[in-house]
Amino acid sequence: MSDYDAQKDGFESYNVAIAANRARLLQERCPAAKRVVVIGNCELYLGDCTKILPSIGSVGAVVTDPPFGMSFQSNFRGVKHEKIANDSTSDLLRWVCEQEADHAKYVFCRWDNLFEIPKPKSLVTWVKNNWSMGDLEHEHARQTEVAAFYPGPDHFFPKGRPQDVIRAPRTGNEFHPTEKPVQLMMAFVEWTSGKVLDPFMGSGTTGIACAKLGRPFIGMELHEPYFDIACERIRKAYSQPDMFVSQAKAPQPKQEALL
Numbered sequence: 001m002s003d004y005d006a007q008k009d010g011f012e013s014y015n016v017a018i019a020a021n022r023a024r025l026l027q028e029r030c031p032a033a034k035r036v037v038v039i040g041n042c043e044l045y046l047g048d049c050t051k052i053l054p055s056i057g058s059v060g061a062v063v064t065d066p067p068f069g070m071s072f073q074s075n076f077r078g079v080k081h082e083k084i085a086n087d088s089t090s091d092l093l094r095w096v097c098e099q100e101a102d103h104a105k106y107v108f109c110r111w112d113n114l115f116e117i118p119k120p121k122s123l124v125t126w127v128k129n130n131w132s133m134g135d136l137e138h139e140h141a142r143q144t145e146v147a148a149f150y151p152g153p154d155h156f157f158p159k160g161r162p163q164d165v166i167r168a169p170r171t172g173n174e175f176h177p178t179e180k181p182v183q184l185m186m187a188f189v190e191w192t193s194g195k196v197l198d199p200f201m202g203s204g205t206t207g208i209a210c211a212k213l214g215r216p217f218i219g220m221e222l223h224e225p226y227f228d229i230a231c232e233r234i235r236k237a238y239s240q241p242d243m244f245v246s247q248a249k250a251p252q253p254k255q256e257a258l259l
């Protein structure tokens with residue numbers, strides 16, 4: 001006996017046609033994009049975000065992990081990824097910190113970028129389950145990364161005041177040399193409101209977090225192989241059963257004494 005369900009099949013075909021039509025309209029509005037793909041509530045643009053962004057309307061939040069001047073090339077665990085584009089300076093990091101978002105911006109960077117970007121309101125620290133190599137003789141083994149936090153004009157904490165530390169195990173960088181854990185990006189997305197923008201989406205981790213949380217997402221990526229990986233991972237996230245289920249709840253805030 002066949003499992004064919006004519007109503008489900010018809011509904012899926014209808015959704016595919018609507019998504020293709022939306023992608024075509026967005027592409028017309030944004031000639032700087034080499035390709036536009038719509039998956040569920042995610043609009044994904046292939047191309048240079050500095051050229052694409054002027055065609056996009058206002059967003060609620062920016063949650064992003066831009067190139068920040070490390071000239072990073074990974075060879076971790078034998079997976080040799082290509083060099084990250086535009087990673088020789090901190091120009092794009094500074095650029096994204098200066099973009100507008102109504103609710104909030106969370107921008108990953110290194111501690112030594114703090115002198116090059118607009119002063120954030122605070123930093124959120126990601127504590128990993130491993131540490132980076134760096135200078136083995138004269139640098140502490142670094143177990144953390146930071147994101148600069150910029151509240152926008154409409155900022156509020158959607159689920160109460162969160163702590164500024166998140167613990168999440170690192171990934172094995174299967175899809176991207178600086179791949180962030182989905183659980184980590186879900187925590188950031190849950191601290192924001194409105195449409196989320198990641199202009200440097202890499203393998204699409206912020207988009208997956210949004211798909212799982214039922215949040216609208218705009219993603220951009222310059223490098224076509226990473227763009228294709230992002231499309232594939234976001235498509236999978238939409239088809240998985242835990243969609244719209246919040247897993248990475250921010251810890252309950254506890255007010256400490258001032259002194």
Ligand SMILES: C[S@@+](CC[C@H](N)C(=O)[O-])C[C@H]1O[C@@H](n2cnc3c(N)ncnc32)[C@H](O)[C@@H]1O
Nearest residue numbers: 048049065086176179180200202203205221222
């Ligand atoms: C640090 S990685 C982001 C990785 C991502 N967080 C993940 O989990 O996969 C930054 C990404 O920005 C992309 N990129 C660099 N310059 C860009 C530009 N001008 N426009 C769009 N993407 C760009 C790089 O190709 C790279 O994939």
